[in-house]
Amino acid sequence: MRQFIQLARFVTPKKMSSKKNSNGGKANSREALRLGPSVCTQFTGAGRSAIAVIGVAGPAARPAVMRCFTAASPREVKPNEIRYGDWHGPMRGVDDGSGVESVASESIVVIMRAEDQWEVHCHGGTAAIDRILADLNEVGITSVKNEDWPHPWFAASVGPVTPSLLVREATAVLTQCQTVRTAAVAMDQVRGALHDWASQWLNVADRSAILRAADEKAGDDRTPIGIDDLHREVRAILAYAAIGVRLTAPFRVVLSGRPNVGKSSLINAILGYDRSIATAIAGTTRDVLHAETVIDGLPIRLTDTAGIHDSGESIEREGISRALREASTADLVLAIQTPDTPAIADPASPTPRIDVLNKSDLLTTKSSANDVIQTIATTGEGIDVLLSAIADRLIGAFPPAKSPVPLNERQVRCLEKLLDTTEPLRLTATLKELLDGPA
Ligand SMILES: Nc1nc2c(ncn2[C@@H]2O[C@H](COP(=O)(O)OP(=O)(O)OP(=O)(O)O)[C@@H](O)[C@H]2O)c(=O)[nH]1
Ligand SMILES: [Mg+2]
Numbered sequence: 001m002r003q004f005i006q007l008a009r010f011v012t013p014k015k016m017s018s019k020k021n022s023n024g025g026k027a028n029s030r031e032a033l034r035l036g037p038s039v040c041t042q043f044t045g046a047g048r049s050a051i052a053v054i055g056v057a058g059p060a061a062r063p064a065v066m067r068c069f070t071a072a073s074p075r076e077v078k079p080n081e082i083r084y085g086d087w088h089g090p091m092r093g094v095d096d097g098s099g100v101e102s103v104a105s106e107s108i109v110v111i112m113r114a115e116d117q118w119e120v121h122c123h124g125g126t127a128a129i130d131r132i133l134a135d136l137n138e139v140g141i142t143s144v145k146n147e148d149w150p151h152p153w154f155a156a157s158v159g160p161v162t163p164s165l166l167v168r169e170a171t172a173v174l175t176q177c178q179t180v181r182t183a184a185v186a187m188d189q190v191r192g193a194l195h196d197w198a199s200q201w202l203n204v205a206d207r208s209a210i211l212r213a214a215d216e217k218a219g220d221d222r223t224p225i226g227i228d229d230l231h232r233e234v235r236a237i238l239a240y241a242a243i244g245v246r247l248t249a250p251f252r253v254v255l256s257g258r259p260n261v262g263k264s265s266l267i268n269a270i271l272g273y274d275r276s277i278a279t280a281i282a283g284t285t286r287d288v289l290h291a292e293t294v295i296d297g298l299p300i301r302l303t304d305t306a307g308i309h310d311s312g313e314s315i316e317r318e319g320i321s322r323a324l325r326e327a328s329t330a331d332l333v334l335a336i337q338t339p340d341t342p343a344i345a346d347p348a349s350p351t352p353r354i355d356v357l358n359k360s361d362l363l364t365t366k367s368s369a370n371d372v373i374q375t376i377a378t379t380g381e382g383i384d385v386l387l388s389a390i391a392d393r394l395i396g397a398f399p400p401a402k403s404p405v406p407l408n409e410r411q412v413r414c415l416e417k418l419l420d421t422t423e424p425l426r427l428t429a430t431l432k433e434l435l436d437g438p439a
Contacts, residue, residue: 039143052122052124055119071110085107086108087132108123179299184401205428243398253300253331259284260282260284264276265378267289288304289305305327332354337372339359418434
């Protein structure tokens, strides 16, 4: 769709608050440019961050930014030069002769990457970001999702020159990651880890080398890569699928144990604030309660649950069955016990578990158990060791740097399809589908 965008009128902050334009209220920006579609998107991750980056691209990028932004210095904007100034939004009243409306402004930084590619760097809070995007929309710039970003320059600066669907999907996931560790895995895919792996195998399949290799005798140096290698690599990549497809969701860590062992006190000690009610009365927590935090760069959702015991009372029974359900679907269970209350977690359960001996201040003799972490929730003792153990357990499952990792169900399905065939034409089609979607 073609759009009309009015030419920017450059006004200093002082003039912004004046009641009349310098030409007596007659607008000098009525001249309109016929321009192609221009778009904007938020490049930085979801939630709050220190600084947010908004991309603006297209033929209307310059006039749109200039209509909303006044640089501190009136020098001409040059490519890649950082320009500091005020974002005041579109100056209403410029064209209707009523004078210019005074609007609150944000201090921001603008960088022109190319004539039609601009970045606005602003405060990372959602209010600032939403306001700038809304202002850009008002001057005719359309908001798009990251994966729909039509200008390859962002991905091109970090990944393959023409981003494949795979890389665009990774870029979209990257913007949703909330911690450094999860973002690093997504960033590796934006840089082309899975893309390059799939492209290399596509070359091999294209040349029908896989069939030849399958026919070669084992140990023949001329054809070191074959279908078995491909399938082995696919299985290794799929082993990271569980992490890759939920990089944007936190790991679920559930505290489980009998009543009164200190589950709620522990969650409060880990979080550093009183999220959960902890009292001396057994049966205080009756329902499931969640709290999000970050441990060693990993997004974690901690879950406090009702103490598990035989109960005849219906509300408590419901709380206990919810507690058991949460524990059975967790990424990690913290099985809490005390010197006088044993653990109840099922040792045969496949859910990874860390055993915690809380109320270790009540130990009458020193415990020699190495595989149990001792804590005193009420003083915070042992909490740092517990945090390291949680991170170690979860990070252990993380792919090493630069590993190809599938980030969504579509990618996982394509990889699984590769395991179902040895036929080069089908391999070629599936690798192409992995890279760029169905033909
Ligand atoms: N001495 C000692 N007391 C603790 C410790 N941790 C918790 N407590 C106390 O134990 C009591 C029970 O703590 P909670 O955190 O409510 O225990 P809970 O496991 O959540 O209990 P329910 O919600 O009833 O299942 C409270 O009085 C806490 O102050 C500890 O490490 N040492
Ligand atoms: Mg509790």
